[in-house]
Amino acid sequence: MTNAVLHVADVHKSFGGLHALSDIDLQVMEGTTHAIIGPNGAGKSTLLNVCIGRIPPDSGAVVFDGKVITGKRPHEINQMGIVRVFQTPEIFPDLTLLQNVMVPAFAKRDGAFTLNAFRGADRETEIRDEAEHWLADVGLAGYKDTLAASLSRGDKRRLELAMGLIQHPRLLLLDEPTAGMSRHDTNSTIDLLKKIKERGMTKVIIEHDMHVVFSLADRVTVLAQGRIIADGTPEEVRGSAVVQEAYLGGTHR
Amino acid sequence: MTALRNDLIYLVVFAVAVLAMPIWLAPFGAAYPDLMQKFAIYGIFAIGFNILFGMTGYLSFGHAAFLGVGSYAAVWSFKLLSMNVIPAIALAVLVSGLFAAAIGYISLRRSGIYFSILTLAFAQMSYNLAYSVFTPITNGETGLQLALNDPRVIDRALFADAPGIPRPNLFGIELGGYEAFYLCAVILILCFFVAMRIDRSPFGMMLKAIKSNQTRMAYTGFNTRPYTLSAFIISGIYAGIAGGLLAVTDPLAGAERMQWTASGEVVLMTILGGVGTLVGPVIGAVVIKYFENIFSAFHMAKLEDIFSFLPDGLESFVVSIVSPFVGEGWHLTLGIMFMLIVVFLPGGLMEGARRIRARFGGGRGTGSKAHSSNPAPAE
Incomplete structure (x- = not known):
């Protein structure tokens, strides 16, 4: 049996009177792709924000x-x-695509702070090659020297x-990775994500x-109004009456 | 590694242009050592300022404080230790670095306008304290000067006393006009080289990434505070070196060097020349110091002389139009020029050079030899 990489344990978060997240208890298993779905305002992005330390949970x-990690x-x-x-x-709009990808690679290799002020960045061939490799993987190989600001949203x-x-x-936490992409780009992103899986x-x-x-998903958790209303395999969730209601019945209460 | 070779060419061109100042500045009437020293010193100040402002985007309005602190440190080194400039500059580096670390540590807790206001507050505080609480160190309004009976422990231990107040020297070479200029020029080239290395390093890349999207940096795994603090300290040290060199060329330190107008001036230099470019700030410094010293010296008689080729009536008309812009009115010219540049060339004179190069063929991205063209707008 695989073990949980991430365990969100009993998290609550409210903004003023709005309960953005209540009683969230969620486990993400090693090696799986765990999808979180739900209508707008269900608290999905807030949940990710809690996970990366952007928003502290109330409890x-x-x-x-x-x-x-809280x-x-x-x-x-x-x-x-x-x-x-x-x-x-x-992204870093004023840097080139290549630099955009090199910067996180430096964070991975050198840690949160290094005063590496005297070695030329273009001597870092290993990091540059890896950055070029990943740019190619997402289909941006031809634009490595253009400024990121000039890219389309997709x-x-x-x-x-x-x-x-x-x-x-x-x-890896992905917040709507294919929103704003064409069908073709969506499919190539799916392929890429499968490859990573x-x-x-x-x-x-x-x-x-x-x-x-x-x-993509091995497991699906459905959020509505800050609560988990369903959790299971994609097939289970697809057949769930509660989920049908949350999506089709709109917001009630 | 063509990028490396381009950088080497860039550096060599810069070094030649700086060292040859006495030659190519002569037609502009600016080839005298006192002024060229200022070009070099304020060039250092502006290069350092650009490491903070140009790379990280943090706009400090209090950098003159480090200039002043560097001057005081250097004069104290002359008084207590030796008239040699090496310990003086070393002490200026040390003291301004520590001072920048303290001010930066507090100011960098905020960004944007709040950061600017904090640095301005600290600088004004330093300026006012120099006249009050710190008078034992700064000698208040008189300014810190050399005296006959200064201890100069190292000098007195090694050499016999010469009569009169000694001048700063470099291992026995007295630093008069041209010697002092060449000392400043060599240090300027060194400072330029270091700034270039920082610009091309991963560290420099991180600073630019912070400028571009600081929030993203945190979620990319970087602790941004040490990066911005390092940039702040480095640029504070540059200002300290510049301040130390001011004391070398004229061993007298006064608090007016720390006033907010002096902090504002380096902002102008950097924006005028080109924020985020390597050579731009130096060009900005040269242009502003040129205006301050040459334009301000124009007077009626000289103007009449210049326009004497015109018919009489026209001459007096032109002179009366032009005269408010020169002499005491040089700020007016500088102000108009600054406005024009910010409106039409937000990238400063460097952007102008880039556009010209793009129009007339070439169009290579990295600027190299925009230097010799710089005083043209000043004429």
Whole structure:
């Protein structure tokens, strides 16, 4: 039996009177792709924000690899091996694509801070080659010297994916990785994510596109109004009456 | 490694341009040592400022404090230790570095306008304290000067006393006009080289990434504070070296060097020349110091002389139009020029050079020899 890489234990979070997350208890198993779905405002992104230390939970804890990570700073959580790809692409617009991918590789190799001010960056052939490799994998090989600001939204997402993947994370958190992509790009992203899965990377993926969810996920958790309303294999969730209601019946109460 | 070779060419061109200042500045009437020293010193100041502002995007409005601290440290070294410039510069580096570490540690807890205000507050505090609480160190309004009975322990242990107040020297070479200029020029080239290495290093890449998207850096696994603090200290040290050199060329340190106008001036230099470029800040420093010293010296008689080829009525008309822009009015010219550049060339004079190069063939991205063209707008 595989063990849990990530355990979100009994997490609560409210903003003012709004219960963004309540009683969230969730385990992500080693090597799996775990999808989190749910209607808008269900608390999916808040959950990821709690996991990466962007938002502190009101109560409960997040345990990663047997260690409590709640209260740690974002860079510490990243250094432990959790990498997040954001919903609105978070890239370095003023750097070239190649530099965008090299920067996270330096974080992985050199840690949270190194004063490596005297060695030319272009002598770092290993890191550059790896960055070029990942750029090619996401289909951006031809643009390595262009500024990231000039990319389309879909291309920025692919760039950010490469930035996440080059860190070889223990756990990759993907927030709607295919939103804004064409069908063709969506399919190539799915292929890429499948390829990564074969290498045993654990992933949590938030997605609206059911095509993506059912092509990738081993397990699906459904959130609605800050609560887990269903959790199971894709087939189980697809057949669940509660889920049908949450999606089709809209928000009630 | 063509990038490496390009950098080497860039550095050599820069070094030649700096060392040849006495030749190519002569037609502009600026080839006298006092002014060229200022070009080099404020070039160092601006290069260092750009390491912070240009690379990390943190706009400090208090960098003159480090310039002042560097000057005081150097003069104290002259007074207590030796008239040799090496310990003076070393002490300036040490003291300004420590001072920058303390101010940076606190100011960098905030970013954007709050950071700028914090640095401004610290600099103004230093400026005012220099006139009050710290008068034993700064000698208040008189300024810190050399005196006949200074201890100069190292010098007195090694050499016999010469009559009169000694001048700063480099192992016995007295630093008069040209010697002092060449000392400043060599240090400027060294500082440029170091800035270039930082710019091309992974560390420099991280600084630029912080400027581009600081939040992303944290989620990429970087602790950004030590990066920004290192950049702050490095640029503080550059300012300290510049301050130390000011004391070398004229061993007198006054608190007016730390005033906010002096901090603002280095911001102008950097923006005028080109934020984030290597040579831009130096060009900005040269242009501003040129204006300050040459343009401000223009007076009516000289203007009438220049326009004497015009018919009488026209001459007095032109002179009366031009005269508010020179002499005491040189700030007006500088202000207009600054506005024009910010509006039409947000990348500074370096962007202008790049556009010109792009228009006339070539169009190579990395700027190399924009240097010799720089004083043209000043004429």
